[in-house]
Amino acid sequence: MIEKADQIFVLLGHWLVSFLPVWLQPAAMVLLGVLAIIVTFPALFAITVLLERKGLGRMQNRYGPNRVGPFGIFQPVADGIKSLTKEDIVPTSADGVVHFLAPVFLVVVVFMGYAVLPMGRNMTLVSMDAGLLFFFAIGASTELSVFMAGWSSRNKYSLLGAMRAVAQMISYEVPLLLSSLTIVMMTGSLSLGKIVEAQNQYTWGLPHWYIFTPWGFAGFLLYAVATTAESNRSPFDLPEGESELVAGYFTEYSGFKFALFFLGEYVGMMSISGLGTTLFLGGWSAPLQILGWVPSWCWFFGKVMMSMCVFIWMRGTLPRLRQDQLMNFAWKFVLPLTLVNLMVAATWRFLGAGWERWVICSAILILVYTLMGRSGMRRGHIGPRSYRYAE
Amino acid sequence: MLGEGILKGLGETARNFVGSYVSAERLTTIQYPEERIAPIEATRDFPFLVYDGADWEAGLRCVACQICEKECPPKCIYIVKSTDKKPDALGKLQIYPVRFDIDISVCMSCQICVEVCPFEAIKMDTQFELSTTDRFGGLLYDRKELAKSNEYYHSIHPIEAKKVDAHLAEEKMKADAKAGAAAAAAAAKAAAAPVVAKPAVPATPAAAPAGATQRAEGEKQG
Amino acid sequence: MSIVFFAIAGLSVAGALAAVALKNTVHCALALTVAFAGLALLFLELDAQFAGFAQILVYIGAVAILVVFAILLTRGSETPKDGIYSTKWLLGLVTASGIFAVLAWAVLHSTWALPGPEGAPTAAPAVTVMDIGNALMGRYVLPLEIVALLLTSALIGAVIVAMHEKESAQ
Incomplete structure (x- = not known):
């Protein structure tokens, strides 16, 4: 029974496919998986948007949307209808083909990332030997669509937003890769x-998740910073800083194309959260051994949605950075820390089992973090804002 | 320590988030169509014409002096004077407006018409739900739509209305005194020459008790 | 030679041709990206996962962006009025075909690296990413380090160039 609940989607897929002739079955299975992904994640996107709007409202002591349906739960439906029925405006001077291709390319690329994510036991669409590499390769191509959108709009705000986005994404891709390394x-x-699988083991009923090691914890935090920047989320949402750039690279998009950008952003956030979950939070494994009976996909989606909530929480809390602060933070703080973390991980590996490695690795990380934080703050590279120019 | 501020901020927003579910007074939102708060005394949006008594047409305080029309900065008032006269609040025969239109799509709510009106005839309304499907006709208010009773004025601006009523009562008293003096003079004259047309004052009661009855008293002059 | 190969090859060639023929420089850059993507797909079709993904990561993720940045920073995105074709196109054609001929000759005359029956293409042994990693860190560690050193020095050189400009501006 437990086994069946765990594998329900796999069994369902096999059952559906069994109606087809045998030679069609493998292709149909893949198609079914793709279909499941492109149905599930937009649905989760709708839920996330609702959570975000309501959650941000509550953080600011507001109600948030509460008009459409009971407690406003049908707000995403209303939003969807709105964006589908809005006029699709393309500026006359815009580069029509590129302008059209940019959102399509973004959504396609973003959905491709899900192909390698293990969403539950036996629930990977393509279990690839180089899955992580595939994910990062695909993630890197989103920059191009951002650039296409910004450039083809022929609008200074769009272009500035795109340039900022691309610069930011390239800068934070380095710590992202290094922290996953x-x-x-x-x-x-x-x-x-x-x-x-490596994290799905338990000692004393506790999991072997990588976040529960010093280097894993540091790596997770660095990964979280890098992903926030990579997905252009607050506090790193300079590319679409509405106070300066209207809406950044998708200023000139309206109607369904805008909705596609919106979808792409959130689905991208979810896929990168899914990767973080897989890398650091044990993927689909249960947080306690005694909870092993809960279906594995519940854990995966639960963890992804938790990460989304943290994204929303950060957005509700942190103000937007300035461009130089952003770059200083990436190159002068996050990047050196990821390199140190890499060395610490190597140390951990070669010290062998025992309590010493816990002490040594934690000590190195805390020391480096404190020293770099202190010196960085003293030199004004990172830390609280200074309003030199405003005074 | 680096990152301390971020944690503090996260704590603050978390406190807000939870608190908004726990304590109702954190949520300051008034859910408008269902919940309303009474507009404050000084609220104003568009002008209306005050009338006394039950009949709006007879009780309009406006005497079509056209000062407001001339003073109105965006020129949203249009007045047509009457050719005949009728007695006003003080009993004097006055011209009255045959047409009094305000285009509230032009009006900028400056209240200058109210400031300049010597007859306390035009005041600011608090009614703000004025949306209409007719852009032009629906927002051009004529005499009838603009006329609102003095009771209504009391209900929306109680303090101001009381002052206005006191002022009007005072004016009326002065007028009465004048009329009384005139009447006395007339009576004295009448003693000499008894054929004098009496002013159109059916009754001149002494100062009535203040308050709501002032209004009734004000119109009795008519 | 499957349909997939021809589709991908067609895509790459079309992308490459468009990169040469299009008028707008940014369009050229984007078309070049299509050619890169086609190349990456060809690698993947040959079961060379690492090469394919590295191609996407490096060429689409970085080189294409770099090209585009360079174009925008040098105002090259404006199409020149007097046409885009150089007058020395014949020379270019000769050079390109010469290089093509040399490469084709080299490819056609190279011995098969893989053992197998003569002439018949054999299935390549599955080279996993791990094998490549082991090779890079074992047998080819010296070349790897040299490349790394070269790249680092290039990076530092770029930083120095940028810094020098800043100082002279002050």
Whole structure:
């Protein structure tokens, strides 16, 4: 019974496919998986948008949307209808083809990332040997669509937003890759399935998640910073800073194309949260051994939605950075820390089991963090804002 | 320590988030169509014409002096004077407006018409739900739509209305005194020459008790 | 030679041709990206996962962006009025075909690296990412380090160039 609940989607897929002739079955299974992904994640996107609007409202002591349906739960439906029926305006001077291709390209690329994520036991669409590499390769191509959108609009705000976005994404891609590299070092594999399997073990009923190690914890925090910047979320949402750039690279988009950008942003956030979950939070494994009976996909989606809530929480809390602060933070703080973390992970590996490695690795990380934080703040590279120009 | 401020901020928003579910007074939102708060005394949006008594047409305080029309900065008032006269609040025969239109799509709510009106005839309304499907006709208010009773004025601006009523009562008293003096003079004259047309004052009661009855008293002059 | 190969090859060639023929420089850059993507897909079709993904990561994720940045920073995105074709196109054609001929000759005359029956293409042994990693860190560690050193020095050189400009501006 437990087994069946765990594998319900896999069994359902096999059952559906069994109606087809045998030679069609593998292709149909893949198609079904793709279909499941492109149905599930937009649905989760709708839920996330509602959560975000209501959650942000509550953080600001407001109600948030509460008009459409009971407690406003049908707000995403209303939003969807609105964006579908709005006029699709393309500026006369815009580059029509590129303008059209940019949102389509973004959504396609963003959905491709899900192909390698293990969303539950046996629930990987393509279990690839180089899954992590595939994910990052695909993630890197979103920059191009951002650039296409900004450039083709022929609008200074769009272009500035796109340039900022691309610069930011390139800068934070380095720490993103380096912080994930520690996991690869530990697991010795680029396969996301194997990474989850390595974390799906328990001692004293507690899981072997990588976040529960010093280097894993530091890596997770750095990864979280990098992903927030990579997905252009507050406090790193300069590319669409509405106070300066109207809406950044999608200023000139309206109607359904705008909705596609919106979808792409959130689905991208979810896929990168899914990767973070897989790398650091044990993927689909249960947080306690005694909770092993809960279906594995519940854990995966639960963890992803938790990450989305943290994204929303951060957006409700933190003000937007300035461009120079953003770049200083990336190159002078996050990048050195990821490099140190890589060394710490190597140290951890070679010290072997025992309590010493916990002490040594934690000490190194805390020391480096404190020293770099202090010196960075003293020199004004990072830390509280200074309003030199405003005074 | 770096990051301390971020944690503090996260704590603050978390407190807000939870608090908004726990304590109702954190949520300051008034859910408008269902919940309303009474507009404050000084609220104003568009002008209306005050009338006394039950009949709006007879009780309009406006005497079509056209000062407001001339003073109105965006020129949203249009007045047509009557050719005949009728007695006003003080009993004097006055011209009255045959047409009094305000285009509230032009009006900028400056209240200058109210400031300049010597007859306390035009006041600011608090009614703000004025949306209409007719852009032009629906927002051009004529005499009838603009006329609102003095009771209504009392209900929306109680303090101001009381002052206005006191002022009017005072004016009326002065007028009465004048009329009384005139009447006395007339009576004295009448003693000499008894054929004098009496002013159109059916009754001149002494100062009535203040308050709501002032209004009734004010119109009795008519 | 499957349909997939021809589709991908067609895509790459079309992208490359468009990169040469299009008028707008940014369009050229985007078309070049399509050619890169086609190349990456070809690698993937050959079961060379690492090469394919590295191609996407490096060429689409970084080089294409770099090209585009360079175009925008040098005002090259404005199409020149007197046409885009150089007058020395014949020379270019000769050079390109010469290089093509040399490469084709090299490819056609190279011995098969993989053991197998003569002439018949054999299935390549599955080279996993791990094998590549082991090779890079084991047998080819010296070349790798040299490349790394070269790249680092290039990076530092770029930083120095940028810093020098800033100082002279002050």
